[in-house]
Amino acid sequence: MSTLIELAAQRLEKLQQAGAVVPEVGGRKKEGKTSEAPLNSTVSTLTSRYVEIDFDALEKSGIVNPSAARSNIADQYRVIKRPLISNATGKGTTKIQNGNLIMITSALPGEGKSFTALNLAMSMATELDYTVMLVDADVGRPSIMNLLGLPASAGLLDLVMDESQDVSSVLLRTNIDKLTILPSGTAHPRATELLASDAMVRLLSGMAKRYADRIIIFDSPPLLAATESRVLASSVGQIVMVVCAQRTLQSDVLKALDMIEACPVKLMLLNQARSHSKSSYGYGYGYGYDYEKLKA
Numbered sequence: 001m002s003t004l005i006e007l008a009a010q011r012l013e014k015l016q017q018a019g020a021v022v023p024e025v026g027g028r029k030k031e032g033k034t035s036e037a038p039l040n041s042t043v044s045t046l047t048s049r050y051v052e053i054d055f056d057a058l059e060k061s062g063i064v065n066p067s068a069a070r071s072n073i074a075d076q077y078r079v080i081k082r083p084l085i086s087n088a089t090g091k092g093t094t095k096i097q098n099g100n101l102i103m104i105t106s107a108l109p110g111e112g113k114s115f116t117a118l119n120l121a122m123s124m125a126t127e128l129d130y131t132v133m134l135v136d137a138d139v140g141r142p143s144i145m146n147l148l149g150l151p152a153s154a155g156l157l158d159l160v161m162d163e164s165q166d167v168s169s170v171l172l173r174t175n176i177d178k179l180t181i182l183p184s185g186t187a188h189p190r191a192t193e194l195l196a197s198d199a200m201v202r203l204l205s206g207m208a209k210r211y212a213d214r215i216i217i218f219d220s221p222p223l224l225a226a227t228e229s230r231v232l233a234s235s236v237g238q239i240v241m242v243v244c245a246q247r248t249l250q251s252d253v254l255k256a257l258d259m260i261e262a263c264p265v266k267l268m269l270l271n272q273a274r275s276h277s278k279s280s281y282g283y284g285y286g287y288g289y290d291y292e293k294l295k296a
């Protein structure tokens with residue numbers, strides 16, 4: 001029986017043979033300024049509160065951070081972020097609606113969604129690529145603030161509860177200029193229902209318009225454990241589905257993929273996968289554009 005990793009690896013090879021742009025493994029040659037369109041914005045950060053991210057805490061959790069720019073993990077995320085940035089900025093072959101809204105999800109809890117969301121946000125923001133907003137939308141099991149070494153704070157749920165509240169009143173500016181954080185917010189007994197509410201739909205469409213010039217990364221609930229994540233899935237332009245390669249059943253992965261069918265771009269990230277090549281890279285990156293092959 002073929003494993004998922006093998007299937008993804010085969011698919012990657014086929015794509016490469018077909019001339020698809022597949023991320024190169026290794027560091028970026030170009031540092032600093034990029035020739036890509038800037039996605040900077042100062043709007044809405046004007047009144048936001050400022051917090052200091054604890055870089056030591058990030059280092060301990062193995063997360064990309066400014067003091068470890070040369071690390072293995074930083075290299076891996078340079079590769080992973082490239083197609084996402086290209087889609088977000090309209091540099092891909094087709095223009096993706098809401099391509100700058102990127103949902104990080106998985107079939108089940110514990111597959112590495114928060115780890116991936118935070119690493120991607122840090123990688124994009126610290127390498128001065130783009131202004132990034134990281135949203136903790138896994139309201140049932142929020143963890144972003146904890147990973148950043150910050151206390152819980154008002155955020156997403158407060159905005160959904162009270163639509164008169166402005167995003168900038170709960171958005172946090174950080175000691176990384178280009179990174180803002182939208183925490184999950186005040187715990188609420190009906191948190192999951194709020195995430196699936198019409199107010200959430202309105203909030204997302206408002207954010208897409210207002211922050212069209214930045215990349216918004218959503219750390220999201222697991223698809224099979226939480227049906228409310230469908231609202232988010234139908235509002236974003238790109239979804240990264242994290243798959244814990246050695247653990248998650250292929251049937252669960254397929255069920256989860258069915259739930260995000262409508263999203264224009266679906267990328268699959270095999271987390272904690274052991275590569276069968278000589279390199280020691282811990283990630284494989286399967287492209288979701290033709291993920292139907294997985295079902296074959």
Ligand SMILES: Nc1ncnc2c1ncn2[C@@H]1O[C@H](COP(=O)(O)OP(=O)(O)O)[C@@H](O)[C@H]1O
Nearest residue numbers: 062106109110111112113114115116271272282
């Ligand atoms: N690639 C990885 N390398 C090292 N640790 C990882 C990796 N992916 C996930 N983890 C760790 O596994 C645990 C579960 O990951 P997490 O991102 O919290 O999962 P989820 O958000 O999907 O529930 C965390 O302790 C996280 O730090």
Ligand SMILES: [Mg+2]
Nearest residue numbers: 113114138143
């Ligand atoms: Mg999580």
